[in-house]
Amino acid sequence: MEYISTRGNVGKLGFIDAFMMGLGDDGGLLVPREIPVVSAEKMEEWQHLSYQELVLAIFSLYTNGEIPQQDLKDLVYASYGTFRDPHITPVRKLKDDLYLLELFHGPTFAFKDIALQFMGQLYTYVATKQGKKIHILGATSGDTGASAIEGVKGKEGIKICILHPHGKVSKVQELQMTTVQDDNVLNLSVDGNFDDCQRMIKELFADLDFKATHHLAAINSINFVRIMAQTVYYFYAYFQVVKETGAKQVNFSVPTGNFGDIFAGYLAKRMGLPVGKLILATNENNILERFIQEGVYMPGEFVATYSPSMDIQVASNFERYLYYVLGEDAAEIRKRMEQFKSEGKIVIDGEALAKVQTEFGAYSVQGKECLETITRYESSNGYLLDPHSACGVAAADGFTGNQEITISLATAHPAKFNEAIALCGIEQPFPEEISALFEKPQRQTRVDGTLPSVVKELVAFYTG
Numbered sequence: 001m002e003y004i005s006t007r008g009n010v011g012k013l014g015f016i017d018a019f020m021m022g023l024g025d026d027g028g029l030l031v032p033r034e035i036p037v038v039s040a041e042k043m044e045e046w047q048h049l050s051y052q053e054l055v056l057a058i059f060s061l062y063t064n065g066e067i068p069q070q071d072l073k074d075l076v077y078a079s080y081g082t083f084r085d086p087h088i089t090p091v092r093k094l095k096d097d098l099y100l101l102e103l104f105h106g107p108t109f110a111f112k113d114i115a116l117q118f119m120g121q122l123y124t125y126v127a128t129k130q131g132k133k134i135h136i137l138g139a140t141s142g143d144t145g146a147s148a149i150e151g152v153k154g155k156e157g158i159k160i161c162i163l164h165p166h167g168k169v170s171k172v173q174e175l176q177m178t179t180v181q182d183d184n185v186l187n188l189s190v191d192g193n194f195d196d197c198q199r200m201i202k203e204l205f206a207d208l209d210f211k212a213t214h215h216l217a218a219i220n221s222i223n224f225v226r227i228m229a230q231t232v233y234y235f236y237a238y239f240q241v242v243k244e245t246g247a248k249q250v251n252f253s254v255p256t257g258n259f260g261d262i263f264a265g266y267l268a269k270r271m272g273l274p275v276g277k278l279i280l281a282t283n284e285n286n287i288l289e290r291f292i293q294e295g296v297y298m299p300g301e302f303v304a305t306y307s308p309s310m311d312i313q314v315a316s317n318f319e320r321y322l323y324y325v326l327g328e329d330a331a332e333i334r335k336r337m338e339q340f341k342s343e344g345k346i347v348i349d350g351e352a353l354a355k356v357q358t359e360f361g362a363y364s365v366q367g368k369e370c371l372e373t374i375t376r377y378e379s380s381n382g383y384l385l386d387p388h389s390a391c392g393v394a395a396a397d398g399f400t401g402n403q404e405i406t407i408s409l410a411t412a413h414p415a416k417f418n419e420a421i422a423l424c425g426i427e428q429p430f431p432e433e434i435s436a437l438f439e440k441p442q443r444q445t446r447v448d449g450t451l452p453s454v455v456k457e458l459v460a461f462y463t464g
């Protein structure tokens with residue numbers, strides 16, 4: 001498997017090189033040259049695999065044998081050994097036609113752990129094998145930062161700097177990031193929102209001199225490895241639900257902001273997983289819903305919501321999807337992205353828009369509906385949803401396009417977002433790991449939202 005850029009100007013890369021490059025050197029996003037398609041026999045076999053075995057089977061399609069099988073196996077088992085549930089991503093039945101896929105049983109209680117535990121292992125592996133310095137740089141709306149730090153804190157040869165929007169992450173998210181005392185961790189609390197953080201990160205990755213001098217590595221979903229790791233639970237959930245119900249095809253409802261998680265679902269579908277609709281669930285920051293309804297991709301006004309991890313206007317992974325929907329035409333993507341830069345929007349219509357609308361449904365959940373959904377499922381099903389998962393469930397309920405079973409992704413544990421839960425008048429017990437955070441001292445550096453200020457802190461940290 002070779003990797004290429006959506007903008008066509010990156011030579012064919014191997015798996016490790018694509019992992020290390022993160023953002024394409026031409027500013028595009030890396031994608032596999034051809035999406036591997038899983039045969040019917042393989043699908044039959046895969047039904048019986050454990051989560052870890054399924055990870056190995058899927059990763060092997062992407063890694064080109066660049067990592068010896070036993071090493072890959074060790075990395076995978078170490079990654080998922082930190083999860084609290086033996087099924088890693090268990091499925092719960094909420095109603096006859098609605099299942100919940102719990103993705104929050106990793107160390108930081110959000111779905112980011114599924115990819116980032118593995119990426120932490122893989123960075124450590126590359127740092128050791130190749131004797132390389134690795135300086136991870138990432139932006140977070142809250143969960144990616146905590147999870148990435150957890151994956152590499154204290155690791156030899158690795159430093160990690162995470163930018164988060166000051167005052168715009170939940171208390172637990174902030175504590176998870178800032179109570180880590182290891183010297184290889186720097187938290188920058190940036191005046192601005194997530195889009196500002198992500199834009200600065202992308203600018204730094206696009207500065208190839210800076211990137212090389214400071215050994216930058218990416219953990220955001222601009223890194224293809226994150227997407228690859230997230231395809232696994234779509235397969236695993238499908239197999240579990242099919243076993244129980246005999247369904248032939250399912251929908252997935254996916255709370256998304258950066259188009260990362262739902263792009264992993266799209267990739268799983270392209271690999272041959274029988275997915276009906278991918279239902280895109282957003283909050284008031286509904287740029288992606290508008291794209292699916294009208295074909296217009298245009299960032300609007302940023303809104304702070306009860307589901308802060310989805311408070312995103314500019315969705316990094318959108319470019320990957322655009323690449324496929326426009327027929328894998330890199331020249332066209334270059335043109336469209338230039339246009340986006342100068343005019344602030346991308347418009348598609350005709351056949352391409354029709355394709356988007358057969359593949360996706362979209363539903364944006366307003367704050368009031370989010371809280372009502374939490375309250376309703378708590379009282380009628382005895383199940384406490386976090387506000388992101390509630391958006392997914394509300395979208396699944398609101399989407400009546402067909403009669404198929406829908407699997408809705410539960411992307412975080414409710415204890416991470418007690419702000420919203422408390423507004424519902426619900427008192428929840430905190431897991432011990434989370435309660436313990438409130439006792440620990442915090443370490444973070446506040447910076448204004450300008451690139452030079454960020455660069456100053458970064459350089460001091462990476463060269464110090």
Ligand SMILES: *Cc1c(COP(=O)(O)O)cnc(C)c1O
Nearest residue numbers: 143256257258260261309411412
């Ligand atoms: C990151 C995150 C999302 C959105 O994920 P995308 O990669 O933007 O699709 C949803 N819910 C939670 C809890 C998250 O942390």
